[in-house]
Amino acid sequence: xxxxxxxxxxxxxxxxxxxxxxxxxxxxxxxxxxxxxxxxxxxxxxxxxxxxxxxxxxxxxxxxxxxxxxxxxxxxxxxxxxxxxxxxxxxxxxxxxxxxxxxxxxxxxxxxxxxxxxxxxxxxxxxxxxxxxxxxxxxxxxxxxxxxxxxxxxxxxxxxxxxxxxxxxx
Amino acid sequence: xxxxxxxxxxxxxxxxxxxxxxxxxxxxxxxxxxxxxxxxxxxxxxxxxxxxxxxxxxxxxxxxxxxxxxxxxxxxxxxxxxxxxxxxxxxxxxxxxxxxxxxxxxxxxxxxxxxxxxxxxxxxxxxxxxxxxxxxxxxxxxxxxxxxxxxxxxxxxxxxxxxxxxxxxxxxxxxxxxxxxxxxxxxxxxxxxxxxxxxxxxxxxxxxxxxxxxxxxxxxxxxxxxxxx
Numbered sequence: 001x002x003x004x005x006x007x008x009x010x011x012x013x014x015x016x017x018x019x020x021x022x023x024x025x026x027x028x029x030x031x032x033x034x035x036x037x038x039x040x041x042x043x044x045x046x047x048x049x050x051x052x053x054x055x056x057x058x059x060x061x062x063x064x065x066x067x068x069x070x071x072x073x074x075x076x077x078x079x080x081x082x083x084x085x086x087x088x089x090x091x092x093x094x095x096x097x098x099x100x101x102x103x104x105x106x107x108x109x110x111x112x113x114x115x116x117x118x119x120x121x122x123x124x125x126x127x128x129x130x131x132x133x134x135x136x137x138x139x140x141x142x143x144x145x146x147x148x149x150x151x152x153x154x155x156x157x158x159x160x161x162x163x164x165x166x167x168x169x170x
Numbered sequence: 171x172x173x174x175x176x177x178x179x180x181x182x183x184x185x186x187x188x189x190x191x192x193x194x195x196x197x198x199x200x201x202x203x204x205x206x207x208x209x210x211x212x213x214x215x216x217x218x219x220x221x222x223x224x225x226x227x228x229x230x231x232x233x234x235x236x237x238x239x240x241x242x243x244x245x246x247x248x249x250x251x252x253x254x255x256x257x258x259x260x261x262x263x264x265x266x267x268x269x270x271x272x273x274x275x276x277x278x279x280x281x282x283x284x285x286x287x288x289x290x291x292x293x294x295x296x297x298x299x300x301x302x303x304x305x306x307x308x309x310x311x312x313x314x315x316x317x318x319x320x321x322x323x324x325x326x327x328x329x330x331x332x333x334x335x336x337x338x339x340x341x342x343x344x345x346x347x348x349x350x351x352x353x354x355x356x357x358x359x360x361x362x363x364x365x366x367x368x369x370x371x372x373x374x375x376x377x378x379x380x381x382x383x384x385x386x387x388x389x390x391x392x393x394x395x396x397x398x399x
Contacts, residue, residue, distance in 0.1 A: 010204070014200055030188060
């Protein structure tokens with residue numbers, strides 16, 4: 001049951017935050033690979049959710065909104081692959097994904113997917129939403145969700161450990 | 171393997187990858203999220219604008235109306251160097267610009283000072299880049315010809331040297347400040363520091379201890395909106 005009224009808003013947000021924050025962080029971390037960056041992005045997304053809680057709480061999947069907001073923030077900030085001067089580490093130009101802590105072929109391929117495909121994979125497979133809900137959240141047709149998922153899965157499959165075995169066994 | 175089975179297999183693999191992160195927890199306390207949200211909401215009310223622009227505009231407003239001493243709005247193109255509470259900008263004899271950062275408060279003040287010294291500049295805090303700025307393509311060689319981090323600073327301050335003569339025509343500098351990791355290392359909580367960064371954009375008097383922070387220095391296309399010229 002959705003709770004209305006200003007006095008219940010903070011408590012409701014608190015419950016939402018406590019129950020979803022770790023999962024959202026892990027999903028964003030899989031997508032960006034850098035723990036510090038994921039922390040910042042998710043904190044930023046929850047801050048925006050706090051500011052717009054009246055609207056966000058009415059959404060079909062507030063958790064998906066947080067993850068998508070975090071990833072969109074990441075896209076806008078890191079779209080410009082950039083050199084960095086780490087001032088605590090003089091004269092070092094760091095790559096954008098400095099501090100990567102999540103490795104593995106599958107997540108590496110996930111991070112290289114086109115943005116829309118990655119969004120679909122995140123909503124459909126990591127947040128376990130159905131096609132229709134994913135389509136509504138992304139404001140695209142269900143068929144388009146299916147097409148993106150098909151392409152993404154075909155790419156991701158190549159990075160799965162069992163894939164090589166299957167190919168050899170053919 | 172048909173499509174459904176493939177999807178299921180990929181889902182399982184991703185679930186396994188996520189499960190491997192079971193030890194990863196979001197340690198930002200709720201209070202910090204709420205404080206940050208309240209600060210930003212206050213600013214939205216003040217300015218009537220939202221989002222990233224609010225933070226940037228907040229810094230600019232802070233310089234012109236809220237700076238307690240007026241030091242940060244003074245031009246830097248003078249000798250001796252502008253001595254500021256948080257940072258100094260000093261033009262060297264060879265024309266280089268030396269930026270010495272002790273604390274990353276008042277990013278808009280730093281931006282104004284660099285511009286006053288003739289550098290097309292944009293300074294922002296992490297997560298709130300100026301949307302009008304477009305990245306200027308640069309190689310590592312170009313990057314190192316424009317920027318140099320001074321290793322000789324014994325004070326622990328962060329020193330960035332900008333070589334204006336190496337700046338391509340039509341390009342400007344962009345500095346994005348984040349202090350989170352370093353501040354965490356000194357025992358400050360990440361969320362509190364994030365809050366402080368946002369707060370600093372609103373209130374220059376609020377200091378963020380950040381001398382081991384990270385400045386992301388890049389090149390952008392110079393424009394009136396992004397770099398002031």
